[in-house]
Amino acid sequence: MxxxxxxxxxxxxxxxxxxxxxxxxxxxxxxxxxxxxxxxxxxxxxxxxxxxxxxxxxxxxxxxxxxxxxxxxxxVSETSLLSPRGELLVATEDEMPALDKYAAGSSGLDRLTPDEAVDLVPILRREAIAGAVIERDAQDIxxxxxxxxxxxxxxxxxxxxxxxxxxxxxxxxxxxxxxxxxxxxxxxxxxxxxxxxxxxxxxxxxxxxxxxLQALRRSAAILPAPDGHDVSAWPLFGSAAENWYAKPEAGKLMVSPADEDEVDPHDAWADDMVLAEGLDRYERAVTVPLTRVETSWAGLRTFAxxxxxxxxxxxxxxxxxxxxxxxxxxxxxxxxxxxxxxxxxxxxxxxxxxxxxxxxxxxxxxx
The missing domain is CATH 3.50.50.60 (FAD/NAD(P)-binding domain)
Known part of the structure; x- marks a missing residue:
């Protein structure tokens, strides 16, 4: 004992x-x-x-x-655990209430025009953006x-x-x-x-x-960087409605459907259909077609x-x-x-x- x-x-x-x-x-x-x-x-x-x-x-x-x-x-470490990234949220016309609600309860955000959002992430579809905000102080861990x-x-x-x-x-x-x-x-x-x-x-x-307590599955996939683009300085970017987001990861893009499917605790893996639907939402928000998925995975997020x-x-x-x-x-x-x-x-x-x-x-x- x-x-x-x-x-x-x-x-x-x-x-x-x-x-x-x-x-x-x-x-x-x-x-x-x-x-x-x-x-x-x-x-x-x-x-x-x-x-x-x-x-x-x-x-x-x-x-x-x-x-x-x-x-x-x-x-724990002799240097900061954080490094610059930023978080950019974009909204279609239908998603503007969600963006406004998020901004109203937040601090340190800047409103951006659609052109300013595209300047930060050039593959975003300009005509689909009705509004955008950025938290410049969001950082990688x-x-x-x-x-x-x-x-x-x-x-x-x-x-x-x-x-x-x-x-x-x-x-x-x-x-x-x-x-x-x-x-x-x-x-x-x-x-x-x-x-x-x-x-x-x-x-x-x-x-x-x-x-x-409920475990919710969250899936993600690694995509090649869009041709001709260096993604390293891009912020994390995603939908204000929280139905997809993308984050630069070692020169590539990690894209998540932002799914929250209720599951029992287990060694999680990505559901192909859920992942495909989320990648479709991402693809409709950008100008570059999705060519291939290099790898995918899932994790569990457990909430009261x-x-x-x-x-x-x-x-x-x-x-x-x-x-x-x-x-x-x-x-x-x-x-x-x-x-x-x-x-x-x-x-x-x-x-x-x-x-x-x-x-x-x-x-x-x-x-």
Whole structure:
């Protein structure tokens, strides 16, 4: 039996960053990751973009809290995790209400004319654009460097990571959680449920009251750069109606249908029909025909029904901590949520505003 102060279930960016911050406080931490590598599912399939205006008001507060760390990631990297990109949203006439709604709740956006949008992304179909906005401060995230940096921080602080360690049984007694994997038995007074799309399954194993969490598939494909175009300086660009987006990726274009199909947790793959429909929407917005798809994949984005993460102790199960429901915001909010998790686990006052902490509390969805 391995004993620790905290067991973290899930080795994506949420679990690893939270474990690192907890271990910094002198607590013994063991991370259990079911796959053979860290960040295999959602973290490793992220669009890797930091958009300050992405998400609801609570998520935007988390984005703002995470930004200073992303720019100066002390203990994780010697240089910024961010690099310039920008996010350009374009709207047809029918999509203008969606664009106006997004702009009304955002800051740091500039309105663009159709000609200005085409100047930034020359393949956009000028006659289809009724309006456009750009967030110039949107930036690429070096997700690999971020994940590996937090893992190194965790190990430096004495934390342990066990891969291939899918949790099979859990029970609580005598003030301890007893957790079993195929190879190991562990015990700790606190368990952090950072299992991503499998967070509801982990809660079920723990006997916790269920909180509705839904995994949604998000697909993407890599396309060759349009002939004659260097895409490296282009912003991420997409529809204001969120039915497609494209992002420069290593000299090519990553295009997503921005799909959100409800699925059970699994090792996700792209649905050919969904991908084809999304690529058609993209192709109708640009002047260059799609020639071929080089590769495609999918990831899972898991949401609570109010699209706000669950971060906090369970109201009924002692020592059971929720760190789940990050949806498509998990990478960019990880620094803020890791700091909050560590503070709550250690019994410290969180740095986040009280209303943000309350909005994240899982008890809001417990009945």
């Amino acid at each position: 391995t004993t620790a102060d905290v067991i973290v279930i899930g080795g994506g960016i949420a679990g690893i960053s939270a474990a690192a911050r907890i271990a910094e406080r002198g607590m013994t931490v063991v991370v259990l990751e079911g796959e053979d590598q860290l960040g295999y599912h959602s973290t490793g399939r992220s669009a890797a973009i930091f958009i300050r205006n992405y998400g609801n008001a609570t998520l935007r507060a988390l984005n703002a809290a995470a930004a200073p760390f992303m720019e100066a990631p002390e203990g 070096d997700v690999d460097r971020m994940l590996s940096g937090f893992a190194k921080m965790l190990r430096r602080a004495g934390g342990e990571i066990r891969t291939g360690a899918q949790v099979r049984r859990m029970r609580h007694g005598d003030g301890l959680w007893k957790v079993e994997t195929r190879r190991d038995r562990l015990a700790a007074p606190v368990v952090v449920n950072a299992a991503g799309a499998w967070a509801a399954d982990v809660a079920h194993l723990a006997g916790a009251k269920p909180i509705p 029904n109010d699209r706000t993460p669950l971060v906090g102790f369970d109201a009924w199960e002692p020592g059971f901590f929720w760190l789940a429901g990050q949806g498509g915001y998990g990478v960019q909010t990880a620094p803020a949520l890791a700091a909050l998790t560590a503070a709550l686990v250690a019994g410290e006052a969180p740095a986040l505003a009280p209303d943000v902490v309350t909005a994240l509390d899982p008890s809001r969805l417990m009945v």
